[in-house]
Amino acid sequence: MSHSEKFIAALRQIQKNGQVNPELNSSLNAEEKELLENLLQKGLVDESLKFLDQLDIDNDWNLVKKRLQTIKPIRSIAPSILKYAAILIGLITATYFLYNANLNTTEDSNPADVITLKIGGEDVKVIDQGENQEIVAANGLVVGTQKGDILIYDQNDEIEELIYNELAVPYGKIFNLELSDGTIVHLNAGSSIRYPINFIKNHNREVFLNGEAYFKVAKDADHPFIVSAGEVAVEVLGTEFNVSSYEEDSEINTVLVEGSVRMRDASISGQNLILEPGFKGAFNKSDHTIGKAAVDLDLHTSWVKGELVFRKSEFNSMIRKIERRYNVTITNNKEELNQKKFNARFHVDIESIHDVMQSISNVTPFEYTIEANENVIIN
Incomplete structure (x- = not known):
């Protein structure tokens, strides 16, 4: 569990039970524990989670950290609490504006993934x-x-x-x-x-x-x-x-x-x-x-049930269907694969794109890499 996930999980436990379970609490540092206690006493837990629940924090975390780098340390009689409170406020503010910016962009430009x-x-x-x-x-x-x-x-x-x-x-x-x-x-x-x-x-x-x-x-x-x-x-x-x-x-x-x-x-x-x-x-x-x-x-209607079924299907034809259903781009640099025929059945809710490529390469060996965005390159 990442740093952000632990902290947010602790917030959720406080929201539900008023406290953090001992195992999770032991994974937090002293400053985080002080901050959680401060948020509980001031009734800010629900407010904090209101925006965070709508986001994939890990994907936004790096952007938020860059935004937080501009915040100067705050020194007072409780520097650790105030420093982390400033970070949390910055996190909530940044993610709020990031969420709304993404929402507005989505509604205006209609990106391809919605x-x-x-x-x-x-x-x-x-x-x-x-x-x-x-x-x-x-x-x-x-x-x-x-x-x-x-x-x-x-x-x-x-x-x-x-x-x-x-x-x-x-x-x-x-x-x-x-x-x-x-x-x-x-x-x-x-x-x-x-x-x-x-x-x-x-x-x-x-x-x-x-x-x-x-x-x-x-x-x-x-x-x-x-x-x-x-x-x-x-x-x-x-x-x-x-x-x-x-x-x-x-x-x-x-x-x-x-x-x-x-x-x-x-x-x-x-x-x-x-x-x-x-x-x-x-x-x-x-x-x-x-x-x-x-x-x-079954070959033509199984997609309704979340399945991809191939029977004596040429590889170049399979690629198009796999790309659509898994939302990936497959770059095939091994042209001799294009006309090869395969029999296969995959369920998109069970098998990942890695499982699909591994299964096909077990039948006809080839090397492939899957990039961070899950796009596939066959060599």
């Missing part, structure tokens, strides 16, 4: 997967709620025009969405979806996908559900299917789990394909052809 919700094409909101909150339209009307890792929209007959929200999920995360008709959407890493906050009578239920999503479509024979994914449109009445339409991939794929879908080239009215469960429809972006083949559904 989930964002664009409301009505203008306001952009950062979505924290640990929060519960109301989703409010640009006109102030509450249209749904966030419950942890899912946004749930309510059907509202008062809304008589198509108003769109756009949900974007970065690499390293997945997120869930329930549309106003009850359709469930699981959105994969590195994907975004644009959808109406409320489906309107006498209009098709159409959403726009960039990336990959698994759909469980609510049945409504009078209002076909259409997924527009680049140059492909997938039309259904009620079914479960997966659509993958990443910009960097050479194909747009639809895999049907149950029900029936029609996959068509959005630019060529006569070219379409009806899929049966267990089949994949593939649209080639280069020559605009559509073909289908029977597939192992």
Whole structure:
């Protein structure tokens, strides 16, 4: 446990029990013990932890220490207590402004590592997967709620025009969405979806996908559900299917789990394909052809459960999926690996990027390094 972690752990114990347990107390120095006692007597424990609980202190600690280097020693009848009190005040102040600066930067620039919700094409909101909150339209009307890792929209007959929200999920995360008709959407890493906050009578239920999503479509024979994914449109009445339409991939794929879908080239009215469960429809972006083949559904839908499954998969194709799900960059300097095929299964909540690379290198030996930011270099 680091220096900062010990001190903060002691603060938490004082907050909960009014004292520090003997084992942790023995790991603190005399000045820290005096400071903790002083904070307890002055009722500053809750105030101190209010901001610290919101931050990963270890990641911010070095920045805070640099900020604290400018503070001059304070000398008085209780120099040790005042010196550490000044440090704590400086820590709280610095982390408070650091937190708010980061929050403002996140909301303004929408960095690539946060989930964002664009409301009505203008306001952009950062979505924290640990929060519960109301989703409010640009006109102030509450249209749904966030419950942890899912946004749930309510059907509202008062809304008589198509108003769109756009949900974007970065690499390293997945997120869930329930549309106003009850359709469930699981959105994969590195994907975004644009959808109406409320489906309107006498209009098709159409959403726009960039990336990959698994759909469980609510049945409504009078209002076909259409997924527009680049140059492909997938039309259904009620079914479960997966659509993958990443910009960097050479194909747009639809895999049907149950029900029936029609996959068509959005630019060529006569070219379409009806899929049966267990089949994949593939649209080639280069020559605009559509073909289908029977597939192992697990290979294409296991990501919803947090798994990456590969069967006779070329290494260069595996890299793209690993990068998206683990939010890393893999630089492969060993080109002969690209065409090698592998069978593998990983669970992103159990196996780290190191576990993944170690497992693959056990099959076909190669050397790799993982940098501090977890990016991978293969040599």
